[in-house]
Amino acid sequence: MQFVVHIGMDTSAKAIILEQCAKNRSYQDADIRGFRPACGECLPDGPEVIASEVSMKAVRKRIAVEGVEVIFSRDAGRYVCDYTYYLSLHHGNGYAALIHVPRLSLWFPARLLGKALQVIIQDMLEELRKPELEASFAENSTVAIPAQGNQLGDCSFREN
Template sequence: MPVGEKRCVCVTGFGPFKGHLVNASWVAVQELAKLGLSDDVELIIYELPVVYEDVKKIIPGLWEKHKPVLMVHVGVSGIADEITLEQQAHNDGYNRCDVRGVTPITQTCVDGSCHDVIVSKINMAQVCKAVNEANLKVTTVVSHDPGRYLCDFSYYISLHQNRDCSAFIHVPPLGSPYSGAELALGLQASIRAMLTQVQ
C-alpha cells in the first residue's frame, strides 16, 4: 500500500425488523463512526435492509466499490447479553421470512456454492481475548452459529467473497445491558484486533 494511503474498513449494521424497531446494530455502528478506528483507516458504514434480495446485491457491491481490507457486518441478537464474535456462516436453511415476507426460493444463500459452511480465517478466539483484556465495560464471546437469518446470510455472502478478511459481530439489544456508545467501544476494540490479523 502506498505511503499515506488509508486502508478501508467497511462496517454494516441492519435496519429495523419485527421486535427491533430500533436496531441496536445500526445504532452501535453509527456510534462507532463517531469514534473512528485509527488515523490510517477510512471507515465506511452502511445500513443494510432486512431483505434477502437487497443484501445479496448490496454486499458484493460494497466489496467492489470500496475494496476493503476488512468487511465487518454487525447484527442484533435478541438472546445475546455479550458482544458475540461469529466464526463461520452457513449457506442453507434460510426459511424465515424477511421484512417483505419473502425467503430465498432455494432457501440457500449462494446457489451452486460447494461449501455448506465457510469459516472466517480471522481467529475470533484471539479477537475475543484481546477485547476481554482491554478493560472495557463490554465482554465478548465466540459463536459458531449466526442464526440462519439475514445475519448469517450476509456473513456467508462476504465469506464467499473473501474469507480472509470477513467478520460478523452480534450485539445485544440496547440496554441489555449495554448502551449504543458502550457497544461502539466494543466494536472498535474488536475491529482493531481483527486488523492486526489481516494486515
C-alpha cells in the first residue's frame, strides 16, 4: 500500500486547506489542456464520495505552524485537483491526501509553505502508523524523512 499526497494551488485561498474527500460527479469545467471528464464524472458507477483514510480534521487539530492558518474541508471543488484526488482515493483504497495551498506571496513565502507542508505530511504519516492502520499501510509504503541540516525542510525518501 502506498500513500499519495497531492498539492494543488487555490488562487483564492488565504489558508492551507486539508481536503477530506473527493466527489465523483458534477465536473463541468475543462482543465488547462481542455480535458473534461465524460458525462461530468470521474468513474461511471463509482461511489459518489470517497474519503481519505487520514482524518484531515484530526490532522488540522493537531498541527500548528506559526504564521500559517490551516483549515479542514469536505469539498475540494470540481476541477482537476478533485478529479485527480478522487481517482487516487479510488485506486489507492483511501490512502491519499489533497492539500490546497494559497498562491505564494510576501505574506506566504515558499519557505513558510515548505515548513507547513513538512509538518502536515509528517503528521499524516504518523496517523497512518496508528496500530489500526499500520498493518494495511506498512507493506510497500514510502516514508519521508526530513534531511538533516536542511533548513528549507526538504525531505529524503526511503523505501520500507
